[in-house]
Amino acid sequence: MTEDSHIIVKNLNVWYGGNHVLKNINARIPAKGITSIIGPSGCGKTTLLKSFNRLLDLAEDVKIDGEVLVDGSNIFEADTDVTELRKRIGMLTQTPTPLPMNIYDNVAYGPRIHALAKDKLDERIKECLQRAGLWDEVEKRLKDPAANLSLGQLQRLALARALSVEPEVLLCDEPTSALDPISAKHVEEQLLSLKKDYTILFVTHTLRQAKRISDYVIFMFFGELVEFGSAEEFFKSPKDERTKAYLEGLIG
Amino acid sequence: MNRRRLEEQFFKVLMLTSLSIVLIALLTVFGIVVIRGAPALSWEMVTQTPQGGFYLGKEGGILNAIIGTMYLAAGATILSATISLPIALYLYEYAGIHKFASLIRRALDILCGVPSIVYGAFSFTIMLAIGARSSLLWGIITVTMLITPLMTSSIDELLKMVPERLREASMALGTTRIEYLLNIVTRQALPGILTAILLSFGRAAGDTAAVMLTAGYTDGIPHSLGDPVATLPLAVFFQLGSPIPEVQQRAYAAGIILLIMVLLISAISRFASMRLTKFVVK
Amino acid sequence: MNRFGFERDARGVMRAVTLCVPTGLILITLILVWKALPILQSHSIVELLLGSSWDPSDSVFGFFPYIIGTIVVTVLAIFITVPISLLSALYLSDYSSHKARGIIKPLIDLLAGIPSVVYGLWGTNLIVPLIRNQIAPAFSVTTTGYTVLAGGLVLSLMVFPITISIMEEVFTAIPRSMRESSLVLGATRWETAKFVVLKRGYPGVFAAIILGFSRAFGETIAVLMVIGNVAKVPISLFSPAYPLPALIANNYGEMMSIPLYDSALMLAALILLFVVGGFSILARIIQRRIYLRYK
Numbered sequence: 001m002t003e004d005s006h007i008i009v010k011n012l013n014v015w016y017g018g019n020h021v022l023k024n025i026n027a028r029i030p031a032k033g034i035t036s037i038i039g040p041s042g043c044g045k046t047t048l049l050k051s052f053n054r055l056l057d058l059a060e061d062v063k064i065d066g067e068v069l070v071d072g073s074n075i076f077e078a079d080t081d082v083t084e085l086r087k088r089i090g091m092l093t094q095t096p097t098p099l100p101m102n103i104y105d106n107v108a109y110g111p112r113i114h115a116l117a118k119d120k121l122d123e124r125i126k127e128c129l130q131r132a133g134l135w136d137e138v139e140k141r142l143k144d145p146a147a148n149l150s151l152g153q154l155q156r157l158a159l160a161r162a163l164s165v166e167p168e169v170l171l172c173d174e175p176t177s178a179l180d181p182i183s184a185k186h187v188e189e190q191l192l193s194l195k196k197d198y199t200i201l202f203v204t205h206t207l208r209q210a211k212r213i214s215d216y217v218i219f220m221f222f223g224e225l226v227e228f229g230s231a232e233e234f235f236k237s238p239k240d241e242r243t244k245a246y247l248e249g250l251i252g
Numbered sequence: 253m254n255r256r257r258l259e260e261q262f263f264k265v266l267m268l269t270s271l272s273i274v275l276i277a278l279l280t281v282f283g284i285v286v287i288r289g290a291p292a293l294s295w296e297m298v299t300q301t302p303q304g305g306f307y308l309g310k311e312g313g314i315l316n317a318i319i320g321t322m323y324l325a326a327g328a329t330i331l332s333a334t335i336s337l338p339i340a341l342y343l344y345e346y347a348g349i350h351k352f353a354s355l356i357r358r359a360l361d362i363l364c365g366v367p368s369i370v371y372g373a374f375s376f377t378i379m380l381a382i383g384a385r386s387s388l389l390w391g392i393i394t395v396t397m398l399i400t401p402l403m404t405s406s407i408d409e410l411l412k413m414v415p416e417r418l419r420e421a422s423m424a425l426g427t428t429r430i431e432y433l434l435n436i437v438t439r440q441a442l443p444g445i446l447t448a449i450l451l452s453f454g455r456a457a458g459d460t461a462a463v464m465l466t467a468g469y470t471d472g473i474p475h476s477l478g479d480p481v482a483t484l485p486l487a488v489f490f491q492l493g494s495p496i497p498e499v500q501q502r503a504y505a506a507g508i509i510l511l512i513m514v515l516l517i518s519a520i521s522r523f524a525s526m527r528l529t530k531f532v533v534k
Numbered sequence: 535m536n537r538f539g540f541e542r543d544a545r546g547v548m549r550a551v552t553l554c555v556p557t558g559l560i561l562i563t564l565i566l567v568w569k570a571l572p573i574l575q576s577h578s579i580v581e582l583l584l585g586s587s588w589d590p591s592d593s594v595f596g597f598f599p600y601i602i603g604t605i606v607v608t609v610l611a612i613f614i615t616v617p618i619s620l621l622s623a624l625y626l627s628d629y630s631s632h633k634a635r636g637i638i639k640p641l642i643d644l645l646a647g648i649p650s651v652v653y654g655l656w657g658t659n660l661i662v663p664l665i666r667n668q669i670a671p672a673f674s675v676t677t678t679g680y681t682v683l684a685g686g687l688v689l690s691l692m693v694f695p696i697t698i699s700i701m702e703e704v705f706t707a708i709p710r711s712m713r714e715s716s717l718v719l720g721a722t723r724w725e726t727a728k729f730v731v732l733k734r735g736y737p738g739v740f741a742a743i744i745l746g747f748s749r750a751f752g753e754t755i756a757v758l759m760v761i762g763n764v765a766k767v768p769i770s771l772f773s774p775a776y777p778l779p780a781l782i783a784n785n786y787g788e789m790m791s792i793p794l795y796d797s798a799l800m801l802a803a804l805i806l807l808f809v810v811g812g813f814s815i816l817a818r819i820i821q822r823r824i825y826l827r828y829k
Contacts, residue, residue, distance in 0.1 A: 055424060083537065086426035097421040100440040100531045109435070110425040145530045158421075165425060260722040267625035270618040271638070274698075277691050278645055281656045288659060335551055342548035359556045361818060365745075365810040366562070367752025369779045373803040374562050376786065377569055377796075397558070404555075430541040451647065458649025461754040461779070465786045485651040489755065492658070507655050514647045518640070 006031035006169060006199045007052060012066035014047055014056065021047050023223040025066070033215035034191065034200045036231075038207065040246070044223045045203040049171045052201070053089040054082050070169075087114055089169040090162030095178050096154035098146035099161075103138050106146045106157060110165040124164060132160035133190045152183020159190060169199045176209070188213060207247065211235055219243050282511065289508025292501040298509070302471045302502065310498040312471075314506050317487035319473045323388060324483055325457035328395035332456075333449055335400050340407035341433050344414075357408070363401035369461040371398050376465050389477035391467025398462050399452040406451070410444035411437065415533060443528040450521040454514055460485040484510045566804045573797035582801070588765050590792045599767045600802070603682075603775035606768055607757060608750045610686030615693050616743055623701035624727050628713070639702075646695035654759035657688040662760055665772070675772045680762035683771040688760055689750045697746040704738030704824075705731050737824040741817045748813035752806055754779035778802045 007029040014022035022044045029035055037045045050056045052068060054075060067074045075085055087110075099106050107125045111117050117124040125142075129135040134156040138144075146157060155175055162170060172191065176184035191200055192213060204210050210217060214231040219240070227234065227243045238244050296313050303312035343353055375394040384390060414437055422432040438445065460483075468480025469490060487506035491499045573582070577595060585596025626635055666679030708731055716726040732739075762774020763784060782799050789796040 053424060055420060058419065058423060083426040083428055086424055091424040093417075093420065093424075095417070097415070097417045098533055099418065099421060099436060100533045102531070109422075113425065113427050113431055113435075147531060147533050161425065256722055256725070260724040263621075263724045263727075264625075264629065267621040267629065270621040271625055273618060274622060274645075274691075274694055275638070275641060278641060280660055281645075281648065281652065281691075284656050284659045285652060288655070335554070338548040338551045339555060342545075342552045346545055346548065356552060356555050358815065358818060359559045361814045362811045363555070363559055365748050365752070365814045367754060367779055367806055367810065369752065369754045369782050370562075370566075370803045370806050373782055373786075373800065374565060377565060377800065380790070401555075428537055428541045430544045431537070454647050458647075458651070460649070460651050461783055464783060485649055485755075488651045488655065489759075492655070492759075504655070507652055510649050510652055514644070514649070518644055518647060522640070 004031045005029060006070070008067075008069040010067040010069065012048075012051065012068060013064070014044075014051060015063040016047075016059070017061045021223055022051070025225045027218060027225055027228060029199065029201065030216055031199050032196060034195045034202050034213050035216040035218060036210040036214040037201060037203045037218045037220060038205065038210050038246075039220035039226075040222075041205060043220045045220055046173050048220070049091070049173050049201060049203055052169070052171055053086050053091055054080075055086075055091065057082070083114075087165045088167055089171060090165065090167035091171045092155065092158050092162060092173065092175040094174040096151065096158040096175075098149065098154055098157060101146060102143045103146050103149070103157065104142040107160050107164050110161060114165055116165065125160075128160040128163045129157075131163055131190070131194065132156045133186055134160055150183070152179050152186060155179060155183065155187055156190065159187065163194075167198065169201065170194070172200060172202045174203050174205065177205070219246065221246070285504070285507050285511050289504040289511075292505035293508060297502070297505045301473065302499075310496060312502075314484070314487050314502050314509070316471055316473050316482045317484045317506055318509065320388075320467075320481040321457050321483045321485075323474060324391050324395060324463065324467065324481055325453050327388070327392040328399060328456040329449060329453045331392065331396045332400045332403050332452060335396075336403040336407055337438075337445075339404050340411055341437070343408055344411040344437065345429055345433055357405075360401050360405050360408070364405055366401075367461070368398050368459050372462040372464055372466055375462070379466065385478075386466050386468035386480055387478045388467065388474045388481040391463045391481055391483070392477075394462045394466045395456045395459060398459060399456050402455065403448055403452045406448035407441070407445055410441050410448065413444075414440050418533060440532055443525040443532065446524050446528065447521040450517050450524075454517045457483070457513060458485055458510060460489055464489075484513075563804075563807065566800050566807060569800035570797055570804045573794050573801055576794065586767065590788075590795045590798065593794060595794070595798045597778075597802070597805075599765050600776055600778045600781050601805070602767045603761075604751060604777040604779070607682050607685040607689060607761065607775060607777055608747060610682060610771070611689035611693055611750045612743060612747055614686060614690035615697055615746060618690075619694060619697040619701055619742070619746075620739065623698050623705055624731065626698075626702050627705035628723060628727050628731060639699075642695050642698060645691070646699075650692065650753065650756040651759075653688055653692055653756035657684055657756060657760035661687050670772055673772070675770075677772045678762070678774075680760055680774050681772045682761065682768045682775045685757045685761035685775065685777070686771075688756050689753060692753060692756060693746040693750045696749055697742045700742035700745065701735070701739055704735045704742070708734050737820050737827075741820045741824070744813050744817040744820070748810050748817070751813075752779055752810055754783050758783055778806055 005028040009025050009027040012022055012025040013020070025048065037048065039045055047056065051064065056062050056064065064076060067076060070085070070089070099109055101109070104125060107128055108121055111121060111124055126135060129138065134153060137153060149157060176187050179187065191202070194200065195215070202213065217229060217231050217234040218225060219227045221242050227238060227240045235247070238247055298313055298318060299315055300313040301316040302314070304310060343356060371394055375390060375397070379386065379390055418436055418440060419432060422436050463483055463486060467483065469482050469486055470480040474481045484506045488503045488510070491503040494500055573595060582595055582597055583601065584598050585594070586598045587594045587596045588599070626638060630638070661684045662679035665681055665684055666677060669683070670677045712730050712734065713726050716730050757777055758780040761777065761780065763776050763780055764774040765776045768775040782802050785795070785799060789799055
């Protein structure tokens with residue numbers, strides 16, 4: 001289960017101002033498949049995610065200690081090319097944000113910046129939109145402003161955008177919690193179809209969703225990584241008391 | 253109870269009256285200029301330069317001022333935009349060191365409030381010191397000094413309204429900060445930026461005090477930056493006091509053209525804003 | 535790597551351009567001070583600021599009439615503008631419909647865009663004759679019409695867009711919930727405006743007045759065209775006056791022919807700079823106070 005680790009976290013500690021948000025996290029994220037991160041609200045799930053693509057750098061007053069190894073190299077090292085890291089690790093946020101351009105340019109933005117697929121841009125965009133499950137709905141209106149899309153469509157657009165730069169990892173921060181049930185189902189289905197090719201980290205606060213889609217599960221509780229296991233083991237026979245309590249709905 | 257109702261009514265009427273006073277005053281401004289200016293407009297007026305001297309010559313029109321204004325305002329606006337945008341973007345993105353940013357903004361505030369006559373006097377002093385003659389170039393430089401703080405402030409305010417989540421969305425794809433600024437921020441703020449630039453153009457075109465002694469004045473149309481240039485406001489100012497009615501007519505014609513220009517700018521900026529907001533992310 | 539090099543260079547250029555702002559301000563101040571120095575050295579401050587005679591060829595430079603002229607016409611403009619702005623802004627924020635606001639606000643913006651010469655045209659063609667033929671005779675005064683009153687009226691219209699837009703913004707920023715808590719108790723809209731909106735909004739009103747004052751202080755052309763340009767301390771609304779900006783504008787040309795004249799005019803410009811600068815800082819301080827209070 002942990003032989004093929006894509007991301008290895010070693011003694012990761014994060015402080016926001018005076019708050020110790022992530023407490024000594026140690027984990028090995030398996031390559032490919034969906035690893036859910038579950039836990040009560042405010043326990044650091046998003047922070048953990050954002051530390052993987054160093055989006056934490058954007059926040060004010062953040063202190064980070066420890067290591068995160070992606071394919072062997074520590075991403076916090078001073079000479080890390082952050083833009084390259086973020087190309088390899090893509091992200092979906094809870095509320096999808098369109099870029100102020102038309103749909104085509106939204107998906108083309110990433111490849112253009114990183115100078116990918118220069119003469120095959122049209123194909124690349126079509127491919128990404130298809131993998132995101134949005135192509136059919138937008139193929140006739142690629143030049144329309146992205147801002148006009150519905151929330152569910154925007155999230156799939158965000159997925160297409162994330163895919164456009166050929167990532168290896170997809171960080172998903174509660175990507176369906178703001179969507180209506182049908183759109184949520186769409187997004188879930190797309191991610192499930194992608195999990196054989198990508199390492200997907202999926203933060204959710206809905207146990208049912210986690211049970212539905214996970215291959216592996218991480219349980220976080222107030223900044224600590226409490227338990228980790230394959231989905232089957234985790235849900236059937238949780239080892240930690242806190243995990244048991246959470247799964248039974250007694251806490252969080 | 254009645255007293256309170258009366259008070260409410262009284263003040264309501266007072267408020268409406270106040271607003272009406274202003275709107276009526278606006279109307280009279282337009283009215284006067286149109287009444288005096290419209291009869292002065294003719295095909296010759298806008299296609300010919302003054303013949304026989306701008307102050308005393310009876311023939312000709314104000315083409316010199318029209319073209320002069322275009323050159324001056326366009327030059328100043330372009331120059332100003334190339335200065336304002338980098339400053340505003342820098343303040344938005346990099347001047348995170350708070351003290352520095354607020355210092356710059358305070359300096360900008362002061363510069364915005366400096367009367368155009370002071371910029372004119374300052375410029376004139378420099379010109380005297382280096383022996384420069386009043387010309388289109390110096391007019392452009394002076395007006396640029398005038399409108400750059402205004403443009404920078406406006407754009408700065410605009411950029412503050414760009415939603416922060418756009419930054420995350422862009423950075424998560426692996427862009428550098430400058431790429432984010434140039435590709436995303438400018439596009440998001442584009443309608444506002446355009447409006448700011450257009451309004452600055454209007455201000456540049458309409459100013460008198462800053463160009464009075466720095467741009468010179470002439471009957472002709474400048475062929476190079478070193479030539480003196482006439483502008484519409486100067487055309488009004490210098491020709492209004494002439495004893496010769498035809499010259500006065502030219503002043504009024506210039507006045508009405510200025511007004512038309514203001515209206516056009518307002519309409520264009522509104523229109524452009526509307527067309528461009530379709531890409532803007534809420 | 536290319537992209538990072540570009541960012542580094544771009545950032546450097548942007549910082550350099552940004553530094554031009556405070557540099558420019560300091561430069562302007564220094565040069566004006568430097569040019570004003572000669573007259574400050576040869577005449578005492580008291581003589582300059584309080585002297586009433588102006589005879590450059592005799593080296594007599596009394597700024598008093600000009601300073602008073604500027605103050606009087608500016609104060610008059612503020613007196614006229616403030617109540618009208620306040621009431622109009624209140625109407626726009628608390629009484630008018632969305633549609634009405636959508637029409638009126640652009641019209642007011644239009645006022646802001648009109649060049650000062652055009653206001654000057656309006657002044658000479660409408661206001662001056664009005665004063666000469668209607669208003670002054672009503673008070674049994676004869677005048678050419680080129681008066682402080684004319685200057686004040688023209689200035690007030692020019693300042694109006696600034697004051698009303700700031701006040702309207704401030705009033706609109708006050709949350710609906712606050713108004714609702716008053717209305718729900720049965721207060722009238724005016725009482726709500728009085729006790730909630732104005733009370734919360736008065737620092738913003740103050741800032742608006744200061745900025746308006748600042749703008750009026752430095753306005754040159756429109757006032758110059760209607761105020762008469764007579765270098766005497768105005769004794770009534772119907773007297774002419776000679777504000778500082780007009781002094782500079784009218785005498786630019788002769789500046790170099792009489793010794794110390796240029797220095798005197800630069801001193802006038804310096805006075806304008808300091809007054810306007812001071813007001814701008816004051817307005818900022820007030821704005822900060824508002825911001826902190828609402829946090």
